[in-house]
Amino acid sequence: xxxxxxxxxxxxxxxxxxxxxxxxxxxxxxxxxxxxxxxxxxxxxxxxxxxxxxxxxxxxxxxxxxxxxxxxxxxxxxxxxxxxxxxxxxxxxxxxxxxxxxxxxxxxxxxxxxxxxxxxxxxxxxxxxx
Amino acid sequence: xxxxxxxxxxxxxxxxxxxxxxxxxxxxxxxxxxxxxxxxxxxxxxxxxxxxxxxxxxxxxxxxxxxxxxxxxxxxxxxxxxxxxxxxxxxxxxxxxxxxxxxxxxxxxxxxxxxxxxxxxxxxxxxxxxxxxxxxxxxxxxxxxxxxxxxxxxxxxxxxxxxxxxxxxxxxxxxxxxxxxxxxxxxxxxxxxxxxxxxxxxxxxxxxxxxxxxxxxxxxxxxxxxxxxxxxxxxxxxxxxxxxxxxxxx
Numbered sequence: 001x002x003x004x005x006x007x008x009x010x011x012x013x014x015x016x017x018x019x020x021x022x023x024x025x026x027x028x029x030x031x032x033x034x035x036x037x038x039x040x041x042x043x044x045x046x047x048x049x050x051x052x053x054x055x056x057x058x059x060x061x062x063x064x065x066x067x068x069x070x071x072x073x074x075x076x077x078x079x080x081x082x083x084x085x086x087x088x089x090x091x092x093x094x095x096x097x098x099x100x101x102x103x104x105x106x107x108x109x110x111x112x113x114x115x116x117x118x119x120x121x122x123x124x125x126x127x128x129x130x
Numbered sequence: 131x132x133x134x135x136x137x138x139x140x141x142x143x144x145x146x147x148x149x150x151x152x153x154x155x156x157x158x159x160x161x162x163x164x165x166x167x168x169x170x171x172x173x174x175x176x177x178x179x180x181x182x183x184x185x186x187x188x189x190x191x192x193x194x195x196x197x198x199x200x201x202x203x204x205x206x207x208x209x210x211x212x213x214x215x216x217x218x219x220x221x222x223x224x225x226x227x228x229x230x231x232x233x234x235x236x237x238x239x240x241x242x243x244x245x246x247x248x249x250x251x252x253x254x255x256x257x258x259x260x261x262x263x264x265x266x267x268x269x270x271x272x273x274x275x276x277x278x279x280x281x282x283x284x285x286x287x288x289x290x291x292x293x294x295x296x297x298x299x300x301x302x303x304x305x306x307x308x309x310x311x312x313x314x315x316x317x318x319x320x321x322x323x324x325x326x327x328x329x330x331x332x333x334x335x336x337x338x339x340x341x342x343x344x345x346x347x348x349x350x351x352x353x354x355x356x357x358x359x360x361x362x363x364x365x366x367x368x369x370x371x372x373x374x375x376x377x378x379x380x
Contacts, residue, residue: 002146002147002232003146003147004146004231005146005147006146006229006230006231006237007144007146007151007152007229007230008229008230009152009226009230011292011295011296014292014295014296015292017202018202018203018342020340020342020345021292021340021342024340024341024342028338087341088339088341088354090355091339091341091344091352091354091355091358092339092355092358092359092361093355093358093359094359
C-alpha cells in the first residue's frame with residue numbers, strides 16, 4: 001500500500017487567482033469608504049445641532065477642493081459597493097414569490113440598483129432646491 | 131466521422147512517495163468535439179500514462195466524483211468539454227482547498243465528517259410505524275427545500291470558497307446547504323439538534339458572502355443562499371432565547 005502524505009497547497013495571493021475574487025476584494029475594499037461618508041454626514045448632523053454658525057463651518061468645509069476630490073472618490077467607490085452589494089443581496093434572502101414563481105435574482109438586483117438611483121436623484125434634487 | 135484535433139492537457143501530478151511537491155505534466159490528447167475533459171483524462175490513462183490518478187464514475191454530472199479545477203475554475207470534468215478550450219491548452223488540477231492524496235485525487239475526509247455532523251436525514255417529531263402510512267407534503271412545502279436536496283456532494287463549492295481554504299474549520303457551503311435542506315423540510319423536527327452547528331463561529335458566521343460557491347454549483351443548489359438564510363435563523367435563534375420561557379429549552 002502507498003504511504004499517505006497529503007499535500008496541502010498554500011493560499012498565498014488566493015484572491016488574484018480568479019477575477020471573481022478580485023471583484024469580491026474590491027467590494028470589501030470599498031466598504032471603509034461607505035463608513036467615511038457616514039462619518040461625514042454624522043459630523044454634519046452634530047454641527048447642525050450646535051447651531052447655524054457651526055453648520056455653516058461644516059458646509060464651507062465641504063466646498064474645499066480636497067473635499068470635492070474626496071467626494072468624487074466616495075461617489076465612485078460607493079456606487080461600486082452599492083451595485084456589487086445588490087448583486088449578492090438575492091443570495092441572502094428567502095425566494096421572493098410572485099404568483100407562485102420565484103423572482104429571478106437579476107430582477108432583484110436591477111430593482112435594487114434602480115431604487116438606489118431614484119432615491120439618490122430625489123435627494124439630490126431636494127438638496128439642490130434648498 | 132467527427133473531426134479529430136489534438137489539444138495539450140496539463141495535469142497536476144503528485145506522488146506521495148516520490149514527490150516533495152506537485153508538478154505539472156503535459157500530454158498531447160487527440161479529441162473529437164463530443165469529448166469531455168474527463169474523457170481526455172481517460173485517454174491519457176488508457177493510452178499515454180497509466181499512472182495518472184483521478185476519480186470518476188457516472189460520466190453524466192450525477193455522481194459528483196470527477197470535480198477538478200479546469201483552467202482554475204472548479205468544474206465537473208464530465209460536464210466540461212475539450213472543444214471549448216481548443217486551441218489553447220487545458221490545465222487540470224485537483225480541487226482547491228483540499229489536501230492532495232495523489233495526482234488529481236483529494237482527501238474528502240473533512241467534508242464527510244462535516245456531512246455526518248449535520249445529521250443529513252429526516253428526524254421525525256415522533257416515531258411513526260410504517261403501517262400508519264406516509265408523511266404528507268404539499269407542493270409548496272416541497273418547494274422550500276427541493277433545490278437544496280439536489281446537492282451531489284461534488285465539493286466544487288468548497289473549492290470555490292476562499293474562507294474554507296483559509297480556515298478548514300468552517301463547515302462550508304455544501305454541508306450547510308444540506309443542513310438547510312433538512313431543517314426546511316416539513317417532515318423534519320431536528321432543527322434544535324442542528325442549530326448549534328449553524329450558530330458557531332465556524333458555522334454560518336465564517337461566511338463573508340463571496341458568493342462563488344453558488345456560481346460554480348453544477349446543480350443550481352445555491353449554497354450561498356442556504357448559508358446566508360441561516361445567518362438570519364442563527365440571529366433569531368440567539369435573540370429568541372431571551373423571549374422564550376427557560377431560554378427556549380424544553
